[in-house]
Amino acid sequence: MVDVFTKPKISAAQIVLVFSVLVLVIVVGIPVILIFLTAFFEDGKLNIPGFVQILKDPDTYQALWNSLIIAFGTTLCATIVGVFFAWLVARTDLPFKKTMKALFLVPFMLPSFIGALAWKVLLSPRAGYINKFLMAIFGLEKAPIDIMSMGGIIVIESMYLFPFVFLQVESALERMDPTLEESARISGAGLLTITRKITLPLVLPSILSGALLVALYSLAHFGVPAILGTEKGIYNIPTKIYERIYSSGGSFRAIRVGTILSTILVISAALILKAQDLLLKKGKYQIIAGKSMRPMLLKLRALRTPLLIVSILYIGTTVILPTVTIFLVGGLKTYGLSFEIKNLTWANYLEIFRWKMTKDAIWNSVYLSLGAALVTMLAGTMISYVIVKSRPKGKFILELLGVLPFSLPGTVIALGVILTWSGRFGINLYNTPWIIFVAYIARYMAFSLKSNSAALQQVSDSLEEASRACGATHFQTLKNIVLPLIRPGMISAFFLIFLPALRELTTSVLLYGPTTRTIGVAIYALNEDGETVRAAALASVALVIILLGETSIRNFLARLQKQE
């Protein structure tokens, strides 16, 4: 008998596992641990009273409270709006449904802080164009609408977050088995009863899960409260963290306050995600099949046209009005002039590409997001492969670490990255673009993992095993079989990262240095400095880039899908 094998010292699978664990530990594990350590320990000792004291401080306490109110209000408004329009599109005979459905998703494309900027221009109590217009018409003494308030923040956030709910509920309503409703109808129930007793309970998990997404997003949202609230002294957690760190020039004390507030964010995010997980796992949800069926449509009759007009008006006010405003303001010779041709100039836009600060910002954003998208996609592919496909020992550590990125708000990642990469471990990336790069990887790892794991789950194990049996090594199998099959998932992961990274603000705003502003930071900073026209001009350029990106990518993905 011949023994032909020697035990391989380290297998390829083990190398990949170790590498995956390392990436996750370095990029998300250590930053999170440092945040918790900094929050709970002072001078190497557990300091719970210190922790509590900072939460009790009226200043931070108010920020916490505001965050909660904003998140709650936004979730409520966005859910009502989202469910209403989802129902309108999925369950009524509203005309031009397909177009309307696409239009309702457009608010996703418009970065909410740019939207907030536009609304500030229109509705700020002092100089808002609409306010001035209303005051002139009705001869009012005071501005009738103040967008720079808690209510204003809630309304604007809801405007741009409602698609989360819309998407979830619309697809659930479309996929719901119509026989469930039909049998209720046969049993003699009226439409109202059916909606209340059958439809609503069935789509409730989707509604709640969309609502939780909105809550998660809003709780840790920086852009809108920063633009509408900061000037008036309204802070939520992320803007408070920014304000403390910024005003103290990055002092450790400020960072410590930041980590304590971050801890609250992480815990709430984890709870929200857990709740969502439980909701989606409920057996109830299975009544909604994957198949598309034709649901019972409600005839709107006389309300058909009015409701169409309402929908168009809604999209007009939330998307078109702010976009047009941004473009117009960006063209103004001086802020405050009226929108007349003689007051407008192209020079502002051209200047964006000449002026060093904005030119740098565009370039920084483009290469940072491209680079981060590429690296995060590749690392995510590898990590997902280990999680989904192989069964090495110690895999559970990886699974645990793999969930972490999902529950880390942008502000928290920024703080963690500051704590990790400002020389504590011998590497100081502060004020270099690398720190933003590392932060983007951590921030978008969740997207990459999600997209890649979904693609990998489609590749059945036997496809790989068949290749091994044909004489291919593990590596050849990855190259010849696995990678070609998950390529669409990888490409979509790339764009899922690239597009939001291009307009990122929350994380970059805590990390930028004099030469490392990103587009989002530059717009925000210009606005802070009162350079509203320049901010709007840069925002216009950003909107054009985003729009071009979105459409070309959509075309590309559609072509790819056709090919498959």
Add this chain to the structure above:
Amino acid sequence: MSEIEFRSVSKSFGEKKVLKNLSFLIRPGECFTILGPSGCGKTIVVRLIAGFETPDEGTIRIGTTTVADGSKGYALPPENRNIGVVFQDYAVWPHMTVLENVLYPLKMQKVPKEEAIQRAKAAVRQVNMEGLEDRLPYQLSGGQQQRVALARALVSKPAILLLDEPLSNLDANLREEMRFEIKQLQKSTNSTLLYVTHDQEVALAISDRIAVMNEKGEFQQVGTPEEVYDQPANPFVFRFLGIANFIPLRARDGKTFLVSGGKEFLSLPDPVQKEMIAHKEVWKDGEKLLAACRPMEVELSRTTGPLEGKVVRKALLGPIIDYRIDIGGTILRAQLQTEEGSMKDLLFEEGDSCRVGFSRLLWFPGNGEGEVANG
């Protein structure tokens, strides 16, 4: 053509022990089938031979090579084992054409391109897929995909061919056709073939030898199809190879009595058969035993026969009539040719009384441990 030997192989997944101390030998060039219920661990045997799993204990040998040794914790990777595998879900690569799929093993073995294409085309012809070389898998039916998988497994002339339920996703007609083709291909390529299935018809039709496996992953009997079908080692094997009648009995005074109802059944079987089946045990008074037969071995009559029965259900299945007969609390299934039934005036109606005899009975000791529920 290589032999395969398992020596005391054990394999667990977490707490679940799938294989315990399993040993067997597949002879070179043999068509060996593992027949067992789903989830019994038969797929694991294939995966262990292919190298997708490593045994916890024991050794696996292919030809002269020990490919896995549980005690040393090592295993030869699948790509070095010279095997062909056909999976239950075909595992045809969706991004490659038929020809590319079949070419792949040759490419991996660095066969010169010209020769590789010749051989791949020959393999495609062998499975009757000529003309479809440039199709992508989604353009093929299930049966065609299965043939591609088969061609791919055969093309490199592996010493061993492993087939894991390759026909279970096909419809009945195609299944019959394909099992014939598989047997043909195996003969022409002369490889050692391990076939794993829960379908006793396929197993009986194509195998040189069959191993019947129970839910615990233990081999109950290994033998030729005739041996396994005709002389089942125990009630499990008997039951697994077709519709089975089990009659639980108790011995007393040289006679047997039905356990349910306590009626007299038959005299104890003659010593020859008793010895053969019961391994020279002498059946004592009060001992439990089990008589077994196929539905076709139940002889119905209007007037003669040792037992009295009552027809509780009748079903005409075309060429065959299927009865359920109550003999004192135990229900038997009886089948006879429709033609024979009408000729001999044996067409009973539900509720009719009849006499019941047996053309053949198998005797098993004990009460069959849960195997007595009649199908």
